Amino acid sequence: MSLNDSIISVDNLSKRYLLGHQRERERYTALRDVIERNVKGVIRKTRDLVTGRQIVHGDAVDEFWALKDVCFEVKQGEVLGIIGRNGAGKSTLLKILARITEPTKGRIEISGRIASLLEVGTGFHPELTGRENIYLNGSILGMTRAEIRRKFDEIVAFAEVERFLDTPVKRYSSGMYVRLAFAVAAHLDQEILIVDEVLAVGDVDFQKKCMGKMQSVSEDGGRTVLFVSHNMQAVRQMCQRVLLLNQGEVSFLGEPHEAISAYLGQGGSASATTVDLTDYPRTRPPEGARLLEVSFLKPDGNPALTIGPVEELGVSVGIEVMTPLRHFNLAMALVHGEGLRVFSEAYCDEHPLPDLEPGTYRLTFRIPMRFLKMESYFLTLSMNEKSYHCDHVEGILLPEIVDENPNLQMENNRWGVVRVPVGWEKIQTM
């Protein structure tokens, strides 16, 4: 079988849900209205019952298309990330692939067995012991009892719950519970693995273990993984391609970095080196001054699509001041992956705080990329007048750090979120 074969092929997939609505209960509802409403409801339900359509409770019925004409293909051995806002249709897509619910329109072809991990600990019964739950959960996920018996020791070792095997699971800590659940699922041997945000639970060690296992499953085992997550760092690290869903439709399919960019609202194309901040999502509306746009520049002043690992990234922020401000300040912060704040610097660190009249202004600063890893970092910009909030924007993705010089070696599996030159001296005999 050649590597060009698609193991999953999705063609014009659509899924519709019917929603019922209760009409607003007005305060002075006449008995006549109540009767009329109920009779209409019964007639509608009976008609649906007879014609074989779905019966929906409520006064009026509405259509909701969770997925609209979704098309994509997955190659064997590929790790595909699926990202999107809440409600974009990611879980619905996984449910259809896992055959839990049926599509309304469209067609999917799958060549291989699917193991679906839509929830950690599916079927776990709190009264049963860890040992019993391993057999129960394994059977539900599709393993035979012989297979579970064979892998039993591996599973227990992975979960690190050997001492507690004969205790009912209801006594487990949440960490143990989740480790045991994932341990069983990690030892499935179906060709395709579908994982839905299961990394959202558990502590850092657990998440590292999960990611490690998923990577080894795909690299060593040649298995295909479909991975839904909100953790952009994990997506970037593990996936070769990323599918971005937006309100049920495919918004982007391609490079992880570009997809993440599009997800964060940067216009869906990495060629935009200037980010328009006027409509950017904010938690509070701007007061007194607002951020207009931010541009990324290479050291020579040209727009930066990507930036080299030892270059300085110029960041140019355009702002508009609406009312006269005294002691104006702009602060920037760099945030890594899922929200770890790396560092924060402010204009006031190097300049006295200015008083500004209404108008448009530009501030520029430079981030030395030498200190950053080749991963995703996000920029946060915050403006204030003395201690009063003016404007605050988060989640602006920095241009991708690309190593154009092949001789430089950057190790990215190292610990830490930054890189600091520690000045290694040459080794000597003691």
Add this chain to the structure above:
Amino acid sequence: MKKHTLIIEAGRAETHYWRDLWRYRELFYVLAWRDVTVRYKQTVIGILWALLRPFLTMVVFTVVFGKLAELPSVGSAPYPLMVFAGMLPWAFFSSALSESSNSLIGNANLISKVYFPRLIVPTAAVVTSFIDFLISFLILVGMMVWYRFLPGWQILLLPGFIVLAFLASLGPGLWITAMNVKFRDFRYIIPFLVQFGLYISPVGFSSNVVPENWRLLYSLNPMVGVIDGFRWCILGGESPIYIQGFILSFAIVSLFLLLGIRSFRKMERNFADQI
């Protein structure tokens, strides 16, 4: 590595369904084992409850119907044995019906998160009731030893009737289960049906007492054939068997089974959306 292409499409009949049922066959046992094990967790006498319950029921029946009411038995068989032989399949049927009708809703978390042929869930519930049945059967054997009652050759046909009882429970169970997901009304119909059924099935009485002209109508109840058959096997020819009625019951059981499986399969597609 076996490679078969699976096609998922709206309204497409699952061609792999029966093969999947075979592949997931262990789940029948595992789910039933789970339900039985959980029942006796953290109890002191544990699995002994499984024996104690039918035993006490049998004692009560014997005292109430045999000694106090002095109702007539059939042939030379002791009255308690006749009642117990009828009560056994009825208890299996009613418990199987109640358990299976709620099985899908009770396992809603599984249905909405994992794929396996949904037919396994209500069937596993019937298997759970079957395990209780087997334990009660031990009590029956104990009773036969106590009364020094030796069954005739008919006892060899008993496994056939046991299978019939299983199928008779499975058919309506599947149908009601499928209905119950959509219309929770059925949850309230079941206890009523079971209660009513107890009086029109030959549990407390023998089929002899039913007048001739009502016999055929009476045999529309599928459990009539099963219970009479049971009695006939256990009490060895001393209990009469009405052949036409029996064939009618058998037909009804088959009809319900087909109806149950068909409607279940049809509604199965939307379970995850409606549960």
